Amino acid sequence: MLVLTRKETEKLLFPTLGITIEVLRIRGNRTRLGIEAPTEIPVVRHEVSGLKSVDFTAEESPAAQLGRLHQAVRERLDRASVTLNQLHRCLEHSGGEALQLVSDIFCELHALDREAGEVIEGPVSQAPRALLVEDDENERELLGGFLRLRGFDVTLACDGRDALDYLSLHAAPDVVLLDMLMPRCDGAAFVREVRSTAALSKLKLFAVSATDPSSLGVTTGVGGIDRWFPKPVDVEDLVLAVADQTGAAVIAGAGR
Numbered sequence: 001m002l003v004l005t006r007k008e009t010e011k012l013l014f015p016t017l018g019i020t021i022e023v024l025r026i027r028g029n030r031t032r033l034g035i036e037a038p039t040e041i042p043v044v045r046h047e048v049s050g051l052k053s054v055d056f057t058a059e060e061s062p063a064a065q066l067g068r069l070h071q072a073v074r075e076r077l078d079r080a081s082v083t084l085n086q087l088h089r090c091l092e093h094s095g096g097e098a099l100q101l102v103s104d105i106f107c108e109l110h111a112l113d114r115e116a117g118e119v120i121e122g123p124v125s126q127a128p129r130a131l132l133v134e135d136d137e138n139e140r141e142l143l144g145g146f147l148r149l150r151g152f153d154v155t156l157a158c159d160g161r162d163a164l165d166y167l168s169l170h171a172a173p174d175v176v177l178l179d180m181l182m183p184r185c186d187g188a189a190f191v192r193e194v195r196s197t198a199a200l201s202k203l204k205l206f207a208v209s210a211t212d213p214s215s216l217g218v219t220t221g222v223g224g225i226d227r228w229f230p231k232p233v234d235v236e237d238l239v240l241a242v243a244d245q246t247g248a249a250v251i252a253g254a255g256r
Contacts, residue, residue, distance in 0.1 A: 017041070127153040128246060129173035133163040133190070134208070135182040143177070143208070143235070150239050160185030164193055172203050174246040177238070178225075180209035180216055188216045195223055204245055208233050 134140040157163040180187030
């Protein structure tokens, strides 16, 4: 490792790679750097890069690599948001330094979320975004994996409460795929909460459930569930319905 001391406005050059690093500002223990690099070389911060979880292939273009890297960062931020929401609820009535610490982490996480689009330059994935709400871990992972293979950007939530927490912190997805029988906040309660929230009232809600809709008092259509898919779900029908209702582009399946 090469260790250097630089002052403000001084630069470090990598002439073979065409990279220039300039010290723009030093304030206390923080240093602001400017980095110039060829467009084919991605430049990301280590703490949000997600590089260890993304395997690139030699055949992938730089744009494809950047798109997958961006998605990995977003997934990490999403998982962290849900986990912190759970911890925050546990500490709400205890007060003290622990609750303040969680609040501080929330602020940092929100800042990272805003900066993620700026950290990674270049095109990002325009995949249709789905929020999958399912309390059964096996079904959640299986359906989530299939949707990713078909070109979806999938976020997973284990019940309605986690899904509402996610929606409160992020832009609405193209569609929510919702199990109806779940702990804490079931599908019916989730639908009522979403439809009564102005910013979410038009959100596409697809139920994926073995229950009879009439038994839960949930309507299908305006003010309720947009479509109802019985379990075991026909994933091809589900994907086509999402594409039809949202106008999203999905990867064609191999046929039935």
